[in-house]
Amino acid sequence: MHDTATPPPLKPEMEARTVQDYIDETPQWRDGTPVSATPMTAMQWRIWSLAAAGKFFEGLVVFMTGVAMPLMSEEFGMGAFEHGLVGAASLFGILVGALTLGGLSDHFGRKLMFIIEMVIFIFFLILLSVATAFPWVVVFLFGIGLALGCDYPTAHLVISESIPSSARGRLVLAAFAFQAVGALTGTAIGYLILTLMPDVSAWRLMYASAIIPGIIVLVGRFFVTESSHWLAAVGRVPEAEEQIRRLLKRSPDYPKAIKLKVRHHGHHHQHKKERTLKT
Template sequence: MQWLVWSLATAGKFFEGMIVFMQGVGLPLISRDFGLSDLDKGFVTAATLAGILFGALLLGGLADRLGRKPVFIGEMVLLLVALIAAATAPSKEILIFSLFVIGLALGADYPTAHLVISESIPSAIRGRLVLGAFSFQAIGAVLGTAIAAIILSAMPSVNDWRLFFLVPIVPVAAVVWGRFFLPESSHWLVSRGLPEKAEKQLRKLLNRQNLSLVSVDRLQEVAPQQRSRDWVKLFRGKYLRATILTSIPWFLQDLSTYGIGIFTPVIIAMAFGEMNQATTVGDLIQNDMIGAKGTALIDVGFLLGIAAAIVLADRWGRIPLQITGFIGCAAGLLLASLGGAGGHTNLTLTVAGFLLFQFMTNLGPNATTYLMAGEVFPTKIRGLGAGFAAASGKVGAVLTAFFFPTLIQIWGTEKVLAVLVITSLLGAVITWLYRIEPKGLDMESL
């Protein structure tokens, strides 16, 4: 049952990686199909990320009130409906709204999936399994860009972007069905004053008939008058440090991770010198294929980085990985910016810089911000704290997605990358100043 919990919790991250990165490949096609302006492109790219922001902030906290399981199921049902709406959208307005709802579902999964894993897995391997689930974002991104390239090759059409949203529908439906069989979190039930139900669910989780809860006194029922003040707790006393550690570095990290991730196909196509020559639909699709293949290559760094994080998180600790990763991100972005310095494109430097960036961000902040957000808050506000941290990250992602197309045109790729170098170094500094190391500690001791 623990492995079933883990495997079904990987789905949200997998679908996020697949959908967001396939959407990046599909952006030029969507733009041609609906005749999008630069402002429209900003809305299309930012809609999903804005939905993730509000989903993590508003729906993620529901897991503290309604329970982990109902939110865990409901978010996938919402994703299924929104994918169908996006694939059949007759106008840009309906598409943008559908993308926002897709984001709501994915955003709710940010804290909920983490809590479901963390409250079901032994402390000694918690870091590895949480990051193992998180790694499916990378797998989804690589598979999504590969599938997009295959679709573009097999049946080139401006409407191919609609197929990108249809591809995940069957696996999403399968995940909805599977999540009905999972137990509710015993941590959450005890924190709600339901120890008998908690014991029943714990027996289901561990497949043990003779089992009773221990250390129940460490989990207290949350009084109704306390619940209305949960938001305030995030910004006072001992929890303020945890809020700063989990939210600000995540914001700074998402500025670069989503900006680079979404627009890598465009940047790669520009590096090959093809993008500006697209005058026909055939040229457009050809350029999109170049971008998709280049992105799939660079996403190898994504997979290698998260694999290293899985191995090292419970050995080195979260804080060393996050600081090292931020510094490595800055180095990769600097290298990529040098690849286009002086108006002359050095493709080797550009690709090497993006590869290094993808490796280091997933070795460090892209993985550890997600991991720590579900560890450093107590059970009664864990969903709220993790949701706020994820939402903070998505503020950075939305800003980047919305303004990146305009900034690349006005400033040029090199200057935009230089700004992201600075934000990465700032992330390393804040991580060190507000460090809390959860490695090896059980959820209640933290």
């Protein structure tokens, strides 16, 4: 008599998916019931707020300069030309930084540039608050603008590559709206300091007031995830999978397991053809 017992069915292999598939996926609760939307995790909100902070500082510095300029003029004896240089220095730095340095995150990673930009911003803020001559004021304002300009495309990327598609558009716009919040805050801080300290050197304290908030943002940026999109694009797939786990950490855990599609650069079409022939 032959044993007719059928072997247990093989467990199907986990399907590989893209980074955005996991980010956009609607989680399920323990009973298998899907939630009504794709909720943002704590890490996703942290990334968004730290990116929005860069836009906040941009508005803060530009509008604070308008309040500080009369005091600078009195201290350094500025004429019309010098006024123009001070007003344009940070804006020109933002333009140059965005156009020439924005692509660095494609080579060195989103997180590293996210950190370096804030280090440069704080460095030039400190130098500006102790500047002893007019030319240095222009140079340091340009350096601040350079850092903020570099942060401009990086902030857009870190938001776009970590946020669900359904919320991406409005959250990118909301982050950039923080320029206006920064502008109002910068103007208010400038007038408050001028009221409490009616001295020609009060402009230094205006810029120095942004140093501690900048340090807080810098520390926060050390603890965000690297972009899994970027890691996967440069072939660091295991790291990309680990960063997705950190990005999407929630309770209850979802997704339970992560397996990314691997793109074979240069041999993509040949591999695709081989898979077609096998099927």
